[in-house]
Amino acid sequence: MPRSAYERSKGVERVTWREFPLGKGIALSILDEATAVGRQAKGQALLDVLDEAAGLPPCKLTVADRPQRHRTREGKLEVKTYGYYRIAWESAPQRGSIRIYNLTAIRQQVLAPKVFLETLLHEWVHHYDFTGLQLDRSPHTSGFFARIRDLAETLGVGFVAPPKREVSSAAPADDVTVATDRLRPGGVPPPKWIRDQVLALFGHSGRSHG
Secondary structure, eight states: OOOOHHHHHHHOOSOOOSSOOOOHHHHHHHTTOOSHHHHHHHHHHHHHHHHHHHTOOOEEEEEEEEEOEEEEETTEEEEEEOEEEEEEOSSSSOEEEEEEEEEOSSSOOBOOHHHHHHHHHHHHHHHHHHHTSOOSOOOOOHHHHHHHHHHHHHTTOGGGSOOOOOOOOOSOOTTEEEOOTTOOTTOSOOOHHHHHHHHHHHSSOSOOOO
């Protein structure tokens, strides 16, 4: 029986590269940026390097110069959204996009550099899950957070990575949106090297429907 997306996500702790991503300089330069325009330009440059090195379709970045989406209760902040990832399966190749808010929810201050970079890496790992590992969901499992740490360490910015998390959640990630218009599960076949990786890891290829 095919393993579920949750099990597969939990079982992979490293990002597999077709070629080593030479993005350390770009990642470090992002920490010096504060404007939405500058962060979008350098952030997109980093995404391009990661997508090319991992053999993934392009992922577009938008940095919105506006406060984070949030919800309050009795005047206190209850929920806030740093950013989100959207995957569209109606196109070939599949289109991924990331949106990050450059200002904090309540005080509307510029998002701290380390937080911005970690958010960018977090959302790109969702892109890797869908278009690289070919998962049909990208839950926040312990493996998911391990992949973020592995990515950050590969780029020489391990200090922005989240701490190790032992608790996984099978619930859908609240920062991921799957486009429903003309939804075409599966999209185009992934590159052969990714299919070989999936086969070696899980004993079968293709998308999970668990």
